[in-house]
Amino acid sequence: LTFLGIESSCDDTAAAVVRDDGTILSSVVAGQTELHADFGGVVPEIAARAHAEKLDICVERALSDAGLSLSELDGIAVTAGPGLIGGVLSGVMLAKGLAVGTGLPLVGVNHLAGHALTPRLTDHVEYPYLMLLVSGGHCQFLSVRGPEDFTRLGGTIDDAPGEAFDKVAKLLGLPQPGGPAVEDAARRGNPKRFALPRPLLDRPGCDMSFSGLKTAVLRQRDELVAAQGGLHEQDRDDICAGFQAAVADVLAEKTRRALAAAPAPVLAVAGGVAANQTLRAALKAVAAKAGAEFIAPPLRLCTDNAAMIAWAGIEAFNAGQRDGMDLAARPRWPLDRNSAPMLGAGK
Numbered sequence: 001l002t003f004l005g006i007e008s009s010c011d012d013t014a015a016a017v018v019r020d021d022g023t024i025l026s027s028v029v030a031g032q033t034e035l036h037a038d039f040g041g042v043v044p045e046i047a048a049r050a051h052a053e054k055l056d057i058c059v060e061r062a063l064s065d066a067g068l069s070l071s072e073l074d075g076i077a078v079t080a081g082p083g084l085i086g087g088v089l090s091g092v093m094l095a096k097g098l099a100v101g102t103g104l105p106l107v108g109v110n111h112l113a114g115h116a117l118t119p120r121l122t123d124h125v126e127y128p129y130l131m132l133l134v135s136g137g138h139c140q141f142l143s144v145r146g147p148e149d150f151t152r153l154g155g156t157i158d159d160a161p162g163e164a165f166d167k168v169a170k171l172l173g174l175p176q177p178g179g180p181a182v183e184d185a186a187r188r189g190n191p192k193r194f195a196l197p198r199p200l201l202d203r204p205g206c207d208m209s210f211s212g213l214k215t216a217v218l219r220q221r222d223e224l225v226a227a228q229g230g231l232h233e234q235d236r237d238d239i240c241a242g243f244q245a246a247v248a249d250v251l252a253e254k255t256r257r258a259l260a261a262a263p264a265p266v267l268a269v270a271g272g273v274a275a276n277q278t279l280r281a282a283l284k285a286v287a288a289k290a291g292a293e294f295i296a297p298p299l300r301l302c303t304d305n306a307a308m309i310a311w312a313g314i315e316a317f318n319a320g321q322r323d324g325m326d327l328a329a330r331p332r333w334p335l336d337r338n339s340a341p342m343l344g345a346g347k
């Protein structure tokens with residue numbers, strides 16, 4: 001089977017062609033960072049218009065990079081949510097048009113399922129496994145037992161860690177996206193100089209909180225500014241190191257609990273924050289202690305892309321899913337039907 005995948009639920013427009021043996025024939029991602037840079041966040045109207053403009057081009061590029069025409073495909077998978085509704089709608093409408101025009105089957109994919117199934121695409125991981133999805137918009141543990149069988153074990157009750165990295169960078173005058181900038185500063189910093197909190201570690205379960213950590217950074221910065229009239233580079237680096245260590249500690253301890261609650265032979269991560277080396281090392285150690293293998297897909301497949309959507313579409317198709325012209329674009333769409341509304345999902 002060969003599927004076209006289409007993704008437009010946040011601020012990246014993407015298309016990809018993927019085969020059911022895990023071969024990625026093409027993967028095109030067009031970002032919008034520059035479009036939103038002046039606004040300090042993703043502006044839904046601008047995102048929707050950019051998706052509408054770029055989708056056709058991305059699909060054409062994905063097909064030509066793969067060296068295939070539409071008629072040589074076996075199906076079309078599209079992100080049908082959750083996300084910014086304008087972007088999701090653009091993608092779903094394009095996918096419907098292509099499906100009608102070609103007679104190919106259409107499969108609507110949950111964006112989070114795309115992330116959660118990526119370790120199967122990249123590393124042929126077998127079910128079941130534990131997934132930590134940790135990005136700018138999401139933070140949750142999923143026990144993955146099948147292409148449509150997800151149990152949410154816990155997640156953030158406020159900010160996602162990537163969001164916290166971005167806000168901390170802003171507070172300290174570092175560039176966006178904050179994750180790489182904070183990680184770089186932290187390399188020169190002392191993580192022990194400032195005692196930053198480890199929110200919710202004293203409470204049982206796998207839920208997390210990161211907004212208090214950001215407030216603690218703000219307070220620490222203001223204290224230093226009041227005492228010495230400004231921040232030295234070393235102060236900034238030490239705060240970054242302390243903040244990063246706190247995030248890693250919280251995620252590591254909660255991951256340990258998630259693995260205890262839902263034992264699995266593999267711990268996998270996805271999301272932009274999974275690029276963080278300190279975090280990776282901490283998670284790897286937790287996995288090793290629990291006797292689990294640690295798997296982190298390559299970064300370009302950890303962040304938003306359409307290869308994961310094509311792959312999730314293939315898995316859903318093989319499980320019998322077919323969608324019609326009534327496929328809806330959903331701004332909210334929890335993966336785990338038993339879960340409470342996903343706090344902290346979306347920005």
Ligand code: ATP
Pocket residue numbers: 010011134135136137138161162163165166177178179180183271272273274275276277302303304
């Ligand atoms: P989502 O896909 O969940 O809607 P998103 O598009 O913001 O959210 P990603 O593209 O997966 O998420 O990741 C971007 C986030 O990852 C940003 O918040 C960024 O700061 C963070 N990030 C990237 N690299 C690092 C790093 N080395 N350390 C920590 N955070 C990082």
Ligand code: FE
Pocket residue numbers: 111115135303304
């Ligand atoms: Fe995503």
